[in-house]
Amino acid sequence: MSFAITKEAEVVVVDVEGQLIVGNRQELKQKVLDELERGEKKFLIDFSQTGYIDSSGLGVLVSLSKKIREQGGELRLANLNDDLKTLFELTKLDTLFQIADTRERALESF
Amino acid sequence: MTERSEPGVNLHGGGRDDARVIELEIPSDVQEIEKVVELVQRECALMKFGARQLMLNLAVALTEALSNAILRGNNDDPAKHVYVTARVDSVRLVLEVMDEGGGFDLDQCTLDPTTPDNVDREDGRGLFLMRQLMDRVERFDGERGNVVRLTLNRQ
Numbered sequence: 044m045s046f047a048i049t050k051e052a053e054v055v056v057v058d059v060e061g062q063l064i065v066g067n068r069q070e071l072k073q074k075v076l077d078e079l080e081r082g083e084k085k086f087l088i089d090f091s092q093t094g095y096i097d098s099s100g101l102g103v104l105v106s107l108s109k110k111i112r113e114q115g116g117e118l119r120l121a122n123l124n125d126d127l128k129t130l131f132e133l134t135k136l137d138t139l140f141q142i143a144d145t146r147e148r149a150l151e152s153f
Numbered sequence: 154m155t156e157r158s159e160p161g162v163n164l165h166g167g168g169r170d171d172a173r174v175i176e177l178e179i180p181s182d183v184q185e186i187e188k189v190v191e192l193v194q195r196e197c198a199l200m201k202f203g204a205r206q207l208m209l210n211l212a213v214a215l216t217e218a219l220s221n222a223i224l225r226g227n228n229d230d231p232a233k234h235v236y237v238t239a240r241v242d243s244v245r246l247v248l249e250v251m252d253e254g255g256g257f258d259l260d261q262c263t264l265d266p267t268t269p270d271n272v273d274r275e276d277g278r279g280l281f282l283m284r285q286l287m288d289r290v291e292r293f294d295g296e297r298g299n300v301v302r303l304t305l306n307r308q
Contacts, residue, residue, distance in 0.1 A: 062212075065220045066183040095212040098278035099220065106275045126209040133285050134278055135267040 046071050048078070054085040054150055059093045063100035072103045076110065084116035087149050091122035101136060108140065117141075121149035154179050154188060171200070172242035179219075179235050181227040181252075186219045193239045193248070200243050202307050210286040210305055211246065217279040218250040218301050226252025226299050236297065245288075248303040251295040259292040259301075 046067075047058040055078045063071060075086060088104070090096075104120070111118045121143045123131060131137040143149035155178040173196055179185040193215060194207045202211070219235060227233035236251040259280070265271060266278045283290050289304035 062187060062216075064183075064186065064216050065224070066186055095208055095216070097213055097216040097220065098276075098282055101278055102275040105273055109273070126205055129209060130213065130282075133267075133282070135272050139272055 046074055048074060051087075051150060054087050054153060055083045056087045056089060056146070056150075058089045058091070061092070062094045062096070063103070064095070064097040065099040068099045068103040071100075072107060075107050079111060079114055079116065084111075084114065085153050086111055086116065086118045087121060087146070088118070089121050089146050089149075090124070090127055091146070093124075093127065096127060096130060101130070101134060105136070105139065117153060119143055119149040119152060121146045154185060156192070172240055173199075175237075175239045175241075177237040177239075179237065181223045181229065181231055181233040181235055183220060183223055185235075186216055186223075189219060189237055190215050193237075193241075193246075196239060196241050197246055197307075200241050200246075200307065202241075202246070202305075206305065206308060214283045214286040214303055214305070215248060215250075217283050218248065218303060221279055221301070222250050222252035222254075222299070226254035228254065236295075244307055246303075246305045246307070248305075249295075249300050250303075251297055251300045253298040255298070259290070 045060045047060060049056050057075065108118050119141050122145065123142060143152060156175065175192065175196060177189060179189060190212050194211060197207055197211060222235045223229060227235065233253040238249040240247045262280045264277045266274060266281050271277065283303060287303045288306045291302045293300050
């Protein structure tokens with residue numbers, strides 16, 4: 044489980060490798076908040092290498108979304124597989140986030 | 154993590170003879186969760202549970218039950234333990250997760266995290282997800298504490 048952070052143009056891209064669950068959610072939160080504190084405004088979280096997400100992981104995404112918005116920034120999600128899409132649909136979080144099918148489309152949407 | 158696996162043990166009296174039972178005792182530590190999920194996924198894969206049930210239904214619901222037992226049941230006390238029993242055969246998986254806490258009433262936990270007022274909450278989705286992803290969710294008092302039993306029928 045790890046979170047790789049790269050910068051593409053003006054967008055901070057976070058790849059979630061493995062699970063996003065109660066045991067590692069704080070690590071993701073802190074990494075994104077650190078970037079936000081440095082003045083970054085555009086964030087993309089890419090789930091192409093993600094296994095599963097639990098309610099704590101979803102909660103951190105909601106929290107980050109609010110904090111980024113409060114700072115005048117934007118958050119996009121990309122590459123949810125079918126299981127993750129179902130998870131977002133069940134919780135109606137698909138209505139809260141801007142979700143793109145691919146990383147490229149997400150980057151273009153800023 | 155202490156593991157005891159008993160291939161060929163019957164389920165529910167009169168159960169199927171292809172059943173396997175795993176009993177685990179883990180420290181009350183959220184870092185243990187992923188290992189438990191992997192172990193149960195492996196057993197269910199042997200019983201031909203589909204990829205979606207392994208990676209969505211089982212993975213998420215078991216993570217929620219373990220997380221609930223560790224953080225709420227055991228109040229994140231590292232001196233306490235969580236006890237997991239997984240009985241799986243070619244028809245269904247029955248998981249029991251027991252903590253060492255005082256218990257809670259499932260029927261009192263009725264928050265719907267999908268309503269417009271609740272959808273942007275950061276918490277309150279755990280039990281909802283267990284109920285959505287499992288065929289049955291029950292709670293009862295166990296030998297040491299609260300037990301949550303999750304049942305998933307193989308598809």
